[in-house]
Amino acid sequence: MNDSLKGPELRKPDEFIEEALYEVREKIYPRAVGGWFAGWRVAMVLVTQIVFYGTPWLPWNGRQAVLFDLAARKFHIFGLVLWPQDFIYLTLLLVISALALFLFTAVAGRLWCGYACPQTVYTEIFMWIERKVEGDRQHRIKLDGGPFGLRKLRLKAAKHGLWIALALWTGFTFVGYFTPIRELAGEVAMLALGPWESFWILFYGFATYGNAGWMREQVCMHMCPYARFQSAMFDTDTLIITYDKGRGEPRGARPRSADPKAAGLGDCVDCDICVQVCPTGIDIRKGLQYECIGCAACIDGCDRVMKKMGYRPGLIRYSTENALRHGWDFRQMVKRALRPRVLVYAAVLSAVTLGAAASLALRAPIKVDVIRDRAGLAREVEGGKIENVYRLQIMNTEERSHRFVIRVTGSDELEHLEVLTEAQPLEIGPVSSRAVPVRVRAEPEHARRSSQPITFIVEASDDGKHPLPEVFSVRERSSFFVPGESR
Amino acid sequence: MSDFTAGFWDYYIGVITVVSIVACAVLLWGMSTQRVPGGATTGHTWDEDLVELNHPLPRWWIWLFYITIVFSLVYLVLYPGLGSYAGSTKWTSKGEYEAEIKQANAQYGPLYEKYAAQDLKQVAADPQARAIGQRLFLNYCAQCHASDGGGSRGFPNLTDQDWLYGGEPETIKASILNGRNGIMPPLGAALGEEGTKDAAHYVLSLSGRTSDPVRVARGKEKFSAICAACHGAGGKGNPQLGAADLSDRIWLHGSSEAALIETIGKGRASVMPAHKDFLGEARVHILAAYVYSLSNPQSAGMPVR
Numbered sequence: 001m002n003d004s005l006k007g008p009e010l011r012k013p014d015e016f017i018e019e020a021l022y023e024v025r026e027k028i029y030p031r032a033v034g035g036w037f038a039g040w041r042v043a044m045v046l047v048t049q050i051v052f053y054g055t056p057w058l059p060w061n062g063r064q065a066v067l068f069d070l071a072a073r074k075f076h077i078f079g080l081v082l083w084p085q086d087f088i089y090l091t092l093l094l095v096i097s098a099l100a101l102f103l104f105t106a107v108a109g110r111l112w113c114g115y116a117c118p119q120t121v122y123t124e125i126f127m128w129i130e131r132k133v134e135g136d137r138q139h140r141i142k143l144d145g146g147p148f149g150l151r152k153l154r155l156k157a158a159k160h161g162l163w164i165a166l167a168l169w170t171g172f173t174f175v176g177y178f179t180p181i182r183e184l185a186g187e188v189a190m191l192a193l194g195p196w197e198s199f200w201i202l203f204y205g206f207a208t209y210g211n212a213g214w215m216r217e218q219v220c221m222h223m224c225p226y227a228r229f230q231s232a233m234f235d236t237d238t239l240i241i242t243y244d245k246g247r248g249e250p251r252g253a254r255p256r257s258a259d260p261k262a263a264g265l266g267d268c269v270d271c272d273i274c275v276q277v278c279p280t281g282i283d284i285r286k287g288l289q290y291e292c293i294g295c296a297a298c299i300d301g302c303d304r305v306m307k308k309m310g311y312r313p314g315l316i317r318y319s320t321e322n323a324l325r326h327g328w329d330f331r332q333m334v335k336r337a338l339r340p341r342v343l344v345y346a347a348v349l350s351a352v353t354l355g356a357a358a359s360l361a362l363r364a365p366i367k368v369d370v371i372r373d374r375a376g377l378a379r380e381v382e383g384g385k386i387e388n389v390y391r392l393q394i395m396n397t398e399e400r401s402h403r404f405v406i407r408v409t410g411s412d413e414l415e416h417l418e419v420l421t422e423a424q425p426l427e428i429g430p431v432s433s434r435a436v437p438v439r440v441r442a443e444p445e446h447a448r449r450s451s452q453p454i455t456f457i458v459e460a461s462d463d464g465k466h467p468l469p470e471v472f473s474v475r476e477r478s479s480f481f482v483p484g485e486s487r
Numbered sequence: 488m489s490d491f492t493a494g495f496w497d498y499y500i501g502v503i504t505v506v507s508i509v510a511c512a513v514l515l516w517g518m519s520t521q522r523v524p525g526g527a528t529t530g531h532t533w534d535e536d537l538v539e540l541n542h543p544l545p546r547w548w549i550w551l552f553y554i555t556i557v558f559s560l561v562y563l564v565l566y567p568g569l570g571s572y573a574g575s576t577k578w579t580s581k582g583e584y585e586a587e588i589k590q591a592n593a594q595y596g597p598l599y600e601k602y603a604a605q606d607l608k609q610v611a612a613d614p615q616a617r618a619i620g621q622r623l624f625l626n627y628c629a630q631c632h633a634s635d636g637g638g639s640r641g642f643p644n645l646t647d648q649d650w651l652y653g654g655e656p657e658t659i660k661a662s663i664l665n666g667r668n669g670i671m672p673p674l675g676a677a678l679g680e681e682g683t684k685d686a687a688h689y690v691l692s693l694s695g696r697t698s699d700p701v702r703v704a705r706g707k708e709k710f711s712a713i714c715a716a717c718h719g720a721g722g723k724g725n726p727q728l729g730a731a732d733l734s735d736r737i738w739l740h741g742s743s744e745a746a747l748i749e750t751i752g753k754g755r756a757s758v759m760p761a762h763k764d765f766l767g768e769a770r771v772h773i774l775a776a777y778v779y780s781l782s783n784p785q786s787a788g789m790p791v792r
Contacts, residue, residue, distance in 0.1 A: 021521055376639020
């Protein structure tokens, strides 16, 4: 970052320029570029968008495979149904995402920004449409600079029409994750959308259109917090997109036939391709800058020129600050990449990911909450026994019925516990919950303390017809109260 | 409702709000027209050679701020915010709550209507109605009568066959709708300390419990003279008055000698609140059916425990 401050444009102390606090944005016309990294980005665009646009249409056991049903507070993800009580998994997902961002950024800079971020992905799609309609950089500059006419109107209308169509489809798909997309499609066709559905389709569509069509690099430069804090995770061994100053300078134009050494020139032919392809409009030759989203378009652009000139590629390349300074080769660079912070990030990320996956795979398909009756802590029933009443909220999180048996165990002091509830086993329907009042009775003479820990065990029960695929049980702790006068 | 009695504070808050918003607008306008020393850096130098590059924000940022000002003004016109001005939409949280209730009643009303038209025993036999009834019971009744309806000291058990006011479905419904006031008057003064103890022993003897025969004989007279008016000659109780049956083994306020002496001497006042206005008759209908099913599992078609 510091390199950019050492350029010639550093203000001299005696120089005085006056300007406004805010500036009018200069529109950027990125030039199309092909190459190894552009190919990766196209692949990422395709993968992420096929997943995004396609997923809501997948069926699963007669319902939508991925549906976040906010009204019913059930999140369906293929065979999995997540309840509000499973919120911890969202937390884990966010922790995993954050750690992955730390790891990838420490290793190779803003990989997320350059290849996977929706802002980049949608901008790429929107720029592709723009290129197909209006042509490449030169044509677009000429079109925008030219007078307003029928041709300009036609091209602009076509571009914005396509953008808006894509943006609305994106909004529609987004809403399709929260309300069944096939019904939603029907409602759209019948023009019978609800107010909130309409709002979210239009809002998400507008955000897509505005951000990918109009805002573009300004989102990364002025709005995105991740863009800023990723810079704080760089160190001198982080792979960044850099211009090899030692090899390129002094830059200058020259005929292809000329020997640069004889002319006293470096490898940079000063063709400005790296600036023209840059989606944020920076000159990478000034060094690492906060605007750089790590898209590597300049690498693809420069390598083409180098090839044309018959020079080695890689004048602009992924390299590290240390590798450039010490002239390391690729192997030495990779060796340094496995530094403690990367290893720690990788270890923590694997641990959390494995933990989350294991917890998700091993979780029992039921949840139990024990709510103790508080008004009457205990009551005496026939035979001088003490009875406590509990309410067991039993939630069956699976999409099939389960039959349960409720048992209770106490400490050694509290033997002979009886459970009285409606006829066992209890059947609880698919993805539903029930409050079951349960009475527990005990002989007070066994109790030496007024409050005794007890444990409810809710177990899956064999219905005699179908063998149990797996036996599971959930234990929940509570307490049993024996009034002083009964002890 | 205004929290302040004087109208001054309404104006005070309103003026502060409006002046603040206008001040924000003036500040924004000033910042957007101000000119400052520019160049490649901001001109500050820290720690010898650390400088900050000059990256002015795009001009449209200013417009976002202006939009927030427009939003706040529109909001203050539509919604309450300026002192006691109620806003042109007359929105209140109470109004929103009432609208939600109205919507919920419109949604669930037909279901309740369906059951309200049925006989209570018929409702009690309907599993769906019982499920609704149980949820209502857990919400509104379980605080006193316990989650299982088993009650606790002072709060009657609803799962047995012993009813203070009668266990017929219609009587249960009447108890929930209109509530009950169960008054056992304090008789300590009338009976005297010894007399109270004698009466207690006689009551103990009614259900065949250990008692002092001398006190029982003395207590019997007192009982016939005073207690039998409500509890009947044999202590069998009177559902018309809500007088408890003293000859069974069910004791609402405790069965020990000390508890009986306290009940007779100091009296008891048990209140079942009325739910007619609170829950409405349709819900009480389902609730009564559910309560009836608790002590009549067979008639409700439920498996017997």
